[in-house]
Amino acid sequence: RELTLNDFEIGKPLGKGKFGRVYLARERSTGFICALKVLHKSELVQGKVEKQVRREVEIQSNLRHPNVLRLFGYFHDKKRIFLVLEYAGHGELYKHLRKAGKFEEWKAAQYIAQMAAALKYLHKKHIMHRDIKPENILVGIHGEIKISDFGWSVHAPNNRRQTMCGTLDYLPPEMVKPGGKDNFYDEKIDLWSLGVLMYEFLVGEAPFEDTPVMTQRRIARGEMTVPSFVSPEARDLIKKLLVLDPSKRLPLTEVEQHPWILKHCLAKGGERAAHRSS
Ligand SMILES: O=C(Cc1cc(-c2ccc3c(-c4nc5ccccc5[nH]4)n[nH]c3c2)n[nH]1)Nc1cccc(F)c1
Numbered sequence: 001r002e003l004t005l006n007d008f009e010i011g012k013p014l015g016k017g018k019f020g021r022v023y024l025a026r027e028r029s030t031g032f033i034c035a036l037k038v039l040h041k042s043e044l045v046q047g048k049v050e051k052q053v054r055r056e057v058e059i060q061s062n063l064r065h066p067n068v069l070r071l072f073g074y075f076h077d078k079k080r081i082f083l084v085l086e087y088a089g090h091g092e093l094y095k096h097l098r099k100a101g102k103f104e105e106w107k108a109a110q111y112i113a114q115m116a117a118a119l120k121y122l123h124k125k126h127i128m129h130r131d132i133k134p135e136n137i138l139v140g141i142h143g144e145i146k147i148s149d150f151g152w153s154v155h156a157p158n159n160r161r162q163t164m165c166g167t168l169d170y171l172p173p174e175m176v177k178p179g180g181k182d183n184f185y186d187e188k189i190d191l192w193s194l195g196v197l198m199y200e201f202l203v204g205e206a207p208f209e210d211t212p213v214m215t216q217r218r219i220a221r222g223e224m225t226v227p228s229f230v231s232p233e234a235r236d237l238i239k240k241l242l243v244l245d246p247s248k249r250l251p252l253t254e255v256e257q258h259p260w261i262l263k264h265c266l267a268k269g270g271e272r273a274a275h276r277s278s
Contacts, residue, residue, distance in 0.1 A: 003027075003075045005082065008036060015092065017149070019043055019053070024087065034072060037083040044081070053081070059127060067118035069138060069148035085148070089141030094134035102204035105231055109264030112198050112237075113256060114145050119194065120252045122147075123187040132193035133170045134200065168215045169206035170196050173244045176216045188246035194255070195241025202230050207242065220244075233260035 011024030014035055020043070025036035044050045060071035070086035090096070093111075097103065103111070115132070122129060129136075129147060136149040168176065172192035174185045199207040207224035208215050218224065222244045226235045237260045240250040255261065 003073060003082075003084070005075075005077065010036065014087075019047060019049060022085070025084075033087050035085040035087045037085055039081040039083070041076070041079055041081060057083070063122075063125075063127075065118055065121045066144060067114045067146055068121065069146040086146065088138035088146050088148075090139035090143065092135070093137040093139050093145060096139060097134050097201065097204070103201045105202065105234060105260075106264040108198065108201035108234075109261050111145050111201060112194065113261050113265045115147070115194055115197065116252045116255045116261075118145075118147050119187075119190050120256075123190070123252065126187075128187040129190050129193075131170070132190055132197055133167065134197065167206075168212055168219070169200075169209055171219060172246070173220050173222065174246060176219045185246070188249050191241055191249040191252070191255075192243075192246070195238055195249075198234070198241065199224070199226070199238050202234055202238075203227055207238075231260070233258075233263065236260065 007027055007029070008025040009028060011026065014022040014024055016022070017037070020037050020039040022035050022037045024033070026033050039053065041050075044053055057071065057074055060069075061073070064070070069088065072084040072086065074081065074083045076082060115137075119129065119132075131149065132147070136147065138146045138148055140146055170193045172185070172189045175189065196206055196208075203226075207226075208218040210218060222242060224242065226238055230238075237250070237255070237258050240258075241255070243249045250258070
């Protein structure tokens with residue numbers, strides 16, 4: 001049977017996206033807790049994003065991975081579209097990052113390992129995310145991360161022009177170079193963004209953060225410095241992801257096998273237990 005708004009009890013607001021608000025919600029008959037996103041059709045028409053939302057619904061409803069936020073279903077009434085999204089118990093990752101300033105290496109390594117697994121899953125389906133950044137990552141009840149917001153994801157390869165309204169920090173060189181947007185780019189753009197994400201987890205700010213003009217220039221030249229407090233293994237992985245030539249970026253399987261990841265993820269039992277006891 002088609003779900004309607006009456007099937008849900010609406011709770012506290014969870015966040016506000018570009019288009020629409022998200023509420024904690026409980027499905028009455030089953031008690032199932034979810035995040036209900038409300039999009040106003042009028043806003044989508046104005047923003048000329050109906051096609052993008054349709055594509056995102058189609059992409060996300062077919063994805064099943066522990067580190068990719070689930071879209072369980074959707075329904076609509078005259079004025080609004082409702083998305084039944086997975087509720088992530090610990091909310092938005094970027095809030096945790098801003099509060100902590102920067103993450104300890106073992107935590108950053110676990111997050112990067114989970115991101116690599118999620119990206120491997122998406123790339124196998126020829127989906128590139130194209131908008132990897134802390135703001136698009138949520139944290140589940142067991143501390144696992146969940147990529148959300150596939151608004152920019154499309155099937156690779158692709159040369160769609162896109163108007164960037166978000167931060168430039170995560171864009172790869174092939175998309176900031178003049179005319180770059182008209183070149184073909186593929187999943188390897190997510191490898192660059194994974195390197196930027198890893199840097200921001202460990203340092204607390206993005207590697208090319210500057211004025212917009214300078215950010216573009218520093219990205220195009222790959223000009224960044226890794227602070228000395230970052231371990232040599234972590235520095236090695238950052239350098240192997242933030243490579244100007246997309247074909248020379250470390251593939252995801254090698255990211256998962258990198259010494260920095262193995263050091264912190266295989267010992268997850270001992271290390272984390274040790275961490276908890278300290
Ligand atoms: O817009 C999004 C992504 C998205 C997810 C969310 C979102 C925001 C917050 C949460 C939360 C959440 N849990 C919290 C716990 C504590 C504090 C805040 C929290 N937010 N769980 N799940 C969420 C999901 N907002 N926007 N997807 C989308 C859009 C159009 C079509 C489509 F198929 C998917």
